[in-house]
Amino acid sequence: MSIKNILVAYNGLPSADAALQGAIAMQKHYDAHLTCLFAYGDSNLAGRIQPWMPQMVQDAILEIDTQAIQMIRDKFMERCADIPEDKRHWIENKGPVHRTLAAYARLYDVTVLGMHEDPAYGQEHLEIHPERVTLDSGRPVISFPADYSGALTGRHIVIAWDGGRAAARALADAMQILDTSDKIEIVSVGRLPFAQTLPEFDIAQFFERHDLRVTLTELTRDSRSIAHTLMDHCESVGAGLLVMGAYEHSPLREGLIGGVTQEIASRATIPVLMSH
16 A cells, blocks of 8 residues: 555744655655644743733734744645645644644654754744654654755665664555665664574565565664764765664653664754654
8 A cells, every 4th residue: 555645744944844845745756645734832922911911912912823824824835836736735733732743643654744953932832853753653754854855765765673673663664665765775783693683584585575675784883872873874875764663762761861763863864764
């Protein structure tokens, strides 16, 4: 079953612009439905409304927020003007941003987001952490860094593989994208050789049975973190997408001592598909 239902979280920030561009390219490639979800919390401006304020002042403050939302919607519609009307959709939802995104993401084939950006003053209610959406939704999430302009199709795809549950989930979720690549590379950092991981069957055979040719690369674990090693490798081979499992260790552990998921999410320079 191919990708037919794409969700993009769009809030007008630079990384969201890159995500929208990537989502539009995916929509055209798969002839899919593209739904824009604008999820937002209470803005600082709206939070300044006090009961003692005259109604006209309260209305004026709320109107500023309404105009900002309309500008974001207009920008989405302008960027998607050449997508048939029956295949472009807009959803606006006020509430907890990550909870809202995760709930909608569960009903889509893939969710496309901008990578996390530290919000400017007054934009805190738009903040998104893609790795949290990945964790809570149980669905694949592709995040784009700000100013990224490349396409996902016809590119070198790197799959981070450690044999764990999260990596297996990401591999399964990425299969519909892998057949669009010009090269697939399975990368393991500091693990046992691929051939020794399981007797009688290995990951290369898995791909062969799907008529996909892959390259296996083992990277030596050194003083750099695994995330740093992976990103350096992606840059050196000109990769256009990194596929990886999210939170193989618990989010609490990663939050306390750091981990691959959070480091990749904060410093990646190419799109990343994560699954949990």
